[in-house]
Amino acid sequence: MSKKISIFWFRRDLRLEDNTALSVALSSGKPVLPVFIFDENILNELDRDDARVAFIHQTMSNINTALKKFNSGVLCMHTTPEKAWKELMNKYDIENVFYNKDYEPYAKERDEKITALLEGNSIDVKSFKDSVIFEENDVLKNDGGAYTVYTPYKNKWLSLFKPELIEEQKCDFTKNLLEFSSDFLSLKDLGFTASDIEVMPYNLKHLDIYADKRDFPSDDITTYLGPHLRFGTVSVRKLIRGLNGLESVFLSELVWREFFTQILYHYPKVVTQNFRAKYDGIKWRNNQEDFEKWCNGTTGYPMVDAGMRQLNQTGYMHNRVRMITAGFLCKHLLIDWQWGEAYFAKKLLDYELASNNGNWQWAAGTGCDAAPYFRIFNPITQLKKFDKDFKYVRKWIPEFDGFDYPDPMVDHKTARERALKVYKEGIEN
């Protein structure tokens, strides 16, 4: 074996700037080999034209090209993490491994196993907080427990905030990268094809009107940061550095993201269970035909249908409309939130377990800080309030003004009463 090296493992931090573990790796004193593993365990579950895989592939390919300037690149592997690390240990004399933490249950288990494997081979492993400002037990109640209600969590988050937490983690590539060259795998090598759907670049141009306009889908002024925060193509520290103080509604949304991240961390049972067990008795109707109408956007409720069609065609749905479609599935159709959650997970470019799960449980009323079950959105009132000129619904439903558009699949009043009855019985049983 030749000289000792360090490895930086890219995961949900697909960028070269302001990257904590990468910054530390580059100052470790050993030449750094950047590695990305296309994890077979994850890829095998996905459709062959999954747009998120294409996005990750394009992003990593760009990073590889950028590092070529320094006679380096990204070693791109396509296997399971365990096999990848065994291969790396055979090939290189590794002194240290650096990575940024991921708090999802699959990732936590994977990282524990890989760390044990590496440490068992006398390799030093260091992990860092990077995708959030506060992680794990950073924001706790005074009694040491985790917060389960957003507003007090946010107040504590703000009280603990210090400018040092958003300092840039600079990455100096000029002298510390391992020089090597290897072929970068193509999308075809991974068994995938390009997708018609693309991740939009994020857009911070409308933050001054965000508070007033973010609820109106046809204004389309939200940031499209979702996938960029999910895959780490932007640093959350950089976003907050760009704000004028800590008062903005936009910052509150970033804090919602951290709130749900810590809920998933402290209560991993939410992946398969209601946060509140008192809702376990709800008798969902789970009608397959109704579910298909919802998925295809043919419920006869324009706001629901426009949202589902936007999702199916673009991999994105506006937040207000996500709330309406999710509420409709759980309350009007009495379909288990886990069905809707799984559909969103398949389709959303910004799919993230913590936020998706947290928001679905919010909509179903089963979550930690959820809308009370008896608060049932009226999809018609929501349309009048948030798309009164029908601009959004006309955009996604071409037949909206014609005879082909279906009548509502359920009557709102009847469905509302049914939901109240079923929820009430579920809680009492």
Ligand SMILES: Cc1cc2nc3c(=O)[nH]c(=O)nc-3n(C[C@H](O)[C@H](O)[C@H](O)COP(=O)(O)OP(=O)(O)OC[C@H]3O[C@@H](n4cnc5c(N)ncnc54)[C@H](O)[C@@H]3O)c2cc1C
């Ligand atoms: C049923 C349902 C499912 C959802 N699933 C996801 C998901 O899988 N992944 C996801 O990132 N968001 C999810 N959200 C939250 C929200 O809808 C999206 O973050 C937002 O629409 C993404 O668009 P944007 O980046 O333009 O948002 P912006 O309004 O510009 O917000 C900026 C960022 O703040 C964060 N954020 C905003 N709202 C929320 C929220 N309610 N909860 C958590 N973080 C938030 C996101 O990181 C977002 O990118 C879901 C919401 C609902 C109601």
